[in-house]
Amino acid sequence: MNKMKRSIIHTNASIISMLQRFSDIFGMLLGMLFVGYITQQNIDITHWFVALICLVVFQMIGGMTDFYRSWRGMSFRLEIQFLLRNWFLSICFTAGIISIIHNIDISAKFYFIWVFSSLFFFAISRSFIRMSIGYLRKAGYNNRKVVMLGNLPAGINLAESFKNAPWLGLSILGYFSSNGEIKDYAKIRVKLLGDVEDLIRMAKNNEIDHVYIALPMQEATTINHIISVLADSTCTVMLVPDVFTFNVIHSRSETIYGVPVISVYDTPMSGVNMVLKRVEDVLISICILLFISPVLMLIAAVIKITSPGPIIFKQSRYGMDGREIKVWKFRSMSVMENGDKVIQARKGDKRITPFGGFLRRTSLDELPQFINVIKGDMSIVGPRPHAIAHNEEYRKLIKGYMLRHKMKPGITGWAQINGWRGETDVLEKMEKRVEFDLYYIQNWSLWMDLKIIFLTVIKGFINKAAY
Template identity: 40%
Template structure:
């Protein structure tokens, strides 16, 4: 691979000269030939420092390509500095170097794609595989086994599992050996020419990890620790670096950081446009509300927003003015409190439109988990284990749960559990395109529902 990379870069430099100078590289000022060989030799030395020649089996290809582009860019910058030191930088064509960089990166990527697909084909045919032992067969262990089977092009063949009896009983593949105890792992690895051990024990199994460390001290194979974070009902499992040590962020939504900025810009822009376009409809609804019953046009009620911060949600008033006496009673079918126009507004969700004001103020998103009454939060946070995780993102006007029919009255714990399940799926799988799909779905299908009273 290293030798092929140098050949590819040499050819890329020659092609760049033909594109830019329209003559062979040898006929250009000598600095270009010097740079060609200097940077190619430098790439031979520096590319390994960017981990370009380690096994990428089961790892992210985009990550490899980013490293490749960065490594080649560093080499060319060092080459440019070298030309400055020998006082020939004025004779060096920067445009030729740009062509060389672009052609070089493209050629290196295509070369790796070719190698990747050849290896992928070989592994799918059972060649060039690595034999694996999985220690621990909880949710993460089973998931790793399933992915090794489904993604056969990665070339991992699970040969044995060492787990507690209750977990080992979940193993349905009779060809996979069951190792009874950790003391037997080393002998099995040696006698069966195992290449890797995957440790997927739960986080609370620290004593067993210490025992494994001792039992595998003489086992000279690759050992990977995959923390059993799937057993934790959290929002994410992104690996990072904190204070110089590896960490796993368990409670960080995807829609945070840069993604959060993009989502916020999209939300506020969409809300501003929506409020302008809906202004005539707002006026008509306001007149109908005032004529149907005495009281304000807009209804305000406290809700919990991002990270539990309280805010007032805005709705068109759909009920007669009444006192709740610190108890929120959800609307039911044929509820006497609902005004004639209010029933129509609630069934069509038009009463929710003023929440675009909340979006513009930054309290809500266009898409997200629906905000519930404070009393419902207090009740369900103790009944449903993951209920409060939905407050790690801004609440929305519409959401993944709503377009799947989970809107309106939640008079049972099971109904609320289903809504929370869909809310957490949205948070864990968020993307801007997912928001767009939910908005389109809501516009055509999601405004009405049989449970909305």
């Protein structure tokens, strides 16, 4: 394979991404001057050295997360969300570096104010960039005339995004179809422009800038024909991948030695996301364990007094990627089933101790799992871990069941706060739990985790389905 073929796909640094980088640098330095002004403190070489460290870390994280890219199609809310994530990581790493370097005397108050003032300037500068570019595009500069071909749901959603956001500079003219009018396009008021031959004619007449081909994989012959013919035009051709034919779990694209690939089943826990999730787990778990330590000791004493056996029951479960882990729980039964056959607790179950019933109804038996979180076996939020025997049973009955293990199991989760916990006496209950777990994995974000933790506290731990 020659050098030209290895460079099939590459990323271009756009003018907008350069503006974003410079505006972030400016915002960070302006924030330092602003804090010096409002605190009446001289900004010396130490302060600028700290800003330089944070700047380098921030730019490095931005490169790792592909943060500085064209924001066509990205909402401002999502851009700010990514900005918050990267800035949070940067200040944490910078604080860690400062703590191990001697002779850096900068007050926590000064650092705290600088962090938030810089964030304010980031948001202002990025808003200004968006408004300026948006104004120019509405005025007719840097606009692109785009059309769709095909009826893939992803293509229809893309067309709707173009139509609802004219400031992107992507003006949707309509769509082409070899099968007549497509109702889904009509619903979003995107008009039919003709068939494939009409598309080729308009492209060769320079009436179109971008063509988005949203055809299913079965029509590969048609796709190849269109790509071949449009090579005799100045039109940019984009392929909308037909990955949504499958039950996609957090799909992403990457390039391996010049070859573009798209993941179908993947985990959101990679790169910066993995670091964020781990920081969240460790910090919150340490705080909770310190707060509930008297409760843990009291529960342990009562278990020891009221029933024979160990205080902690360690049950084998599947962790992330199906690796076996030992999940800690306060013992709530007179037996400790951990074999090939595990019977779920039911209402009035004779195996449950009197105090164990209270622990299970209030979910207090789950509290030792914060130690699992510290160890790295579990997360605070994630799909609840099932006994290995149950995993082996349900993986044969429910499609996609094992995809729950693309994230660490959690103490609480999206399924639990939506009522899908406790006994799964019918298959439909487990199917709904899996459905909610997969939704969580597909849509994971730090904010979703915080929302689930908040709702778990607000709704309480008591549940009528927990026996």
